[in-house]
Amino acid sequence: MSRRSALRLLGAAGASFGFSATLRSATTPPQESTMPPALPGSTGPGPNPYWNSVGMYVNEPQKAPLLLLTDRPVQLETPRHYFATAFTPNDAFYVRWHLDGIPNAIDLKNWRLRIDGNVTKALSFSLPDLMRKFPAQTVAAVNQCSGNSRSRFQPRVPGGQWGNGAMGNAKWTGVRLSTLLSAAGMKSGSLQVQFQGLDTGMGPEGYGSKAFLKSLAVTNPVLEDCLIAYAMNGEPLPLLNGFPVRLVVPGYFATYWMKCLTWIRVLDKQDENFWVKTAYRIPDTPRGATTPKEVKAGTVKTVPIHRMPVxxxxxxxxxxxxxxxxxxxxxxxxxxxxxxxxxxxxxxxxxxxxxxxxxxxxxxxxxxxxxxxxxxxxxxxxxxxxxxxxxxxxxxxxxxxxxxxxxxxxxxxxxxxxxxxxxxx
Amino acid sequence: MKRPRSTKRLRLGLLVGTTSALLAAGTAGILCAQSRYGNYAPAALGQLDQAVPQALREDSTFSVSAFPLYPSELAAGEGQQETNIFCGQCHSTRYITTQPPLSSAAWEAVVSKMRKTYGAGIPESAAQKIVQYLKIHYSPK
Known part of the structure; x- marks a missing residue:
């Protein structure tokens, strides 16, 4: 048993366990099999040998038991067997939030999806507006976390130590983003469309720890494929997956799929916020590959992460x-x-x-x-x-x-x- | 160096933090009216919450229970309390215990990123203690 897992055991079972273990080791060698198993936690420094991450099963609201990465903010991984079918059940769909102020309640009487910024006419829509005033579109699309399988990396890198289960596939139903953007009328000089959800963090104003914001260029053809989805596999989205609506960006990593989407802003300048300028960027190389040496030398040019490789x-x-x-x-x-x-x-x-x-x-x-x-x-x-x-x-x-x-x-x-x-x- | 705060204060810190998030959300406009945020509550492992028959109200508020918090077992040692308090301002310390063993340089970079990039309020003296603690307990042996 490593010192680390011993410490974990002591921490979990309290001092009395540590004491009795010490006593026993003075007389007979401890039998591994008689000890309670170490609490699951981490793997390394080698690659995680398991298909999934190594967290314990936990029960979060509207969810089947899933594998815990972190509890505040909530990050949960989907166990392997759920991928035996083409569509991932909503209650088994993985969860990844960035900031700990995740909404527990949303009052739909007051909630509106807002479009403003560099537009001819700022608009807002209630959930019934979205469901009734526009034609419903459905697309089957995979939502995969940018860091899915991060625990395979050698050398290991900090971050959520996902196994392979930070992904899921669903039939998403909603309104085309382009329909709403046309209704608002993007003015000339528009460069990016920025998305923000209801989550908020403890950090100071203007920092990435305060607000999670993502943007896509107005020239990006993927905007035409984007949906504002109010249904997931024909049902309302679980809150942890973005109720009442989330952005669906088919083919793109999940970082763009804003949960609890509430603000859409058309920007006439480049989005300089942390989550665009600094985070979720990949080396501008084949496969996004680089080396620790190149990173240390500061020679790596990066671009925002985009489509998911096969x-x-x-x-x-x-x-x-x-x-x-x-x-x-x-x-x-x-x-x-x-x-x-x-x-x-x-x-x-x-x-x-x-x-x-x-x-x-x-x-x-x-x-x-x-x-x-x-x-x-x-x-x-x-x-x-x-x-x-x-x-x-x-x-x-x-x-x-x-x-x-x-x-x-x-x-x-x-x-x-x-x-x-x-x-x- | 101030005296380390007690665990009780830490819990209080968490509450205050949640409330301030609410207030900050309020200043952002209509948020307070439409949402409640960041409600977490301690939970026991292995507890299965079935969808119990309950009288849901037919109003326009769609809510879920508090998000469960599970005990995070940081290794005991000098700097543990600072780590709990300051790292725990924004996220559970499970972010630490689930990491692979990281090099000293990697831990220094993480703490520096939390302070400079994310603006975490961690005094220099506490930051040094936290880095030292992480190096001792969460780096390759």
Whole structure:
């Protein structure tokens, strides 16, 4: 047992446990198996060896038990098995807030979505306005945290130590952002559209710790795809996922998908706020890759994070139990890309030496999870390394090299799962 | 160096902080009228809150219960109290315990970022103690 986990145990169980452990160690060596397990907390300095992060299951409002990263502000990860299907249930959808002043209550009688700034006519909309006055649009789109899989990085980087579960896919229904922007009329000289939700932090005015703000350039074609969603998988959004409305930016990382969206401001100058100028930026290099040495030298040019690179996952079997030799098993998983639909998924059972195509599931749209399956029979007992890789419409294929940048963003290396096949006769 | 505040004061600090967030939100305009913010309450692990039958009111306020706070077990040692108090102003100290072991330089950078970039009110003497504490307890052995 490491000193760190010992300390954690002492902290958790109190001094009396520490005392008795000390007494016992004076007479007989302590038996690891008789000790209470160390509380889950962290991994490292190597990569997190698990599929998910290592937090405990907790119960937050409107949520199924999810894996805790942090409790204030709330960050929760979705367990692996929820990704066996194309759509992630609302109550299992991961949660990531930046500031601890998360709304607990919203009075819809007073709540309005406001559009102002460099517009001809400032407008505000109640929830019924959004639901009734404009045509409803639905899009299936993956929402993935920029730092998903950060715990794979080597060397490790600070930040939320997500496993692979800071992602989810839903059918989002709402109003086109462009419809509302047209109604307000963007004036000439408009440069960016800024989004703000209801969350607020303890920090001083003008700091990123006070307000979370994100912007997209008015020339960015993704604005045409954006929805202001009031329904998620046909239901109201859980508050922790952004009730009453959140911005949906198909193909883009979740940092732009403003939760509890309340203010839309058209800016006639560049947004200089912390969350645009300093945070959520990636090296302007292939795959956003750099090295600690380059970062230290201060030579890394950065750009705001944008589209999600292609990824794929094996969801089941999860490697937790043996498979009898000679038995057919169906390997199942999901794939997605922010650069267009996944149209090829390959599986390897020899650690990437040879690849075979998998069967792709229903196509729910360019930015949705796409399920896949592959019938696999291991004739001989042994340890197998199953790898999966996806190719998207743009021709991007998942690489087998890790990526590194100081933010812990853009991980999309080919995933591996060790599977043990046992003797059946 | 002021005397470290007691745990009781820390809880008070949390309450005051929440209230000031509310007030600050109020100055932002209509916020107070439409929302309540940052309500957290201590919770026990393993407790499962089922959707109990309850009389929801048919008014226009859509609310959820307080967000649960779970005990965060910082390692005992010199600087623990400062870490609890000052880091805990804006976020739970679970942000520390869930990190991988970080180098001394990385911890210095984190504390410096909290002060300079995020404007956290941490006096220099306390910041030094916090960095020292993090280096001792949360760096690779």
């Amino acid at each position: 990824r794929s996952f094996l969801i089941s079997p999860d490697g937790g139990s043996k498979i009898p030799a000679g038995m057919d098993v169906i390997l199942r998983g999901i794939a997605f890309s922010g650069y267009g639909r996944v149209n090829e998924l390959e599986v390897s059972d020899n650690d990437g030496k040879t690849w075979l195509p998998a069967q792709l599931g229903e196509d729910f749209g360019a930015y949705s999870f796409r399920t896949w399956e592959f019938r696999w029979t291991a004739k001989k007992p042994g340890r197998y390394f199953i790898s999966v890789r996806a190719t998207d419409k743009t021709g991007n294929i998942q690489p087998d090299e890790p990526v590194w940048n100081p933010g812990g963003y853009l991980w999309n290396r080919i995933e591996r799962q060790e599977i043990t096949v046992g003797v059946a006769e």
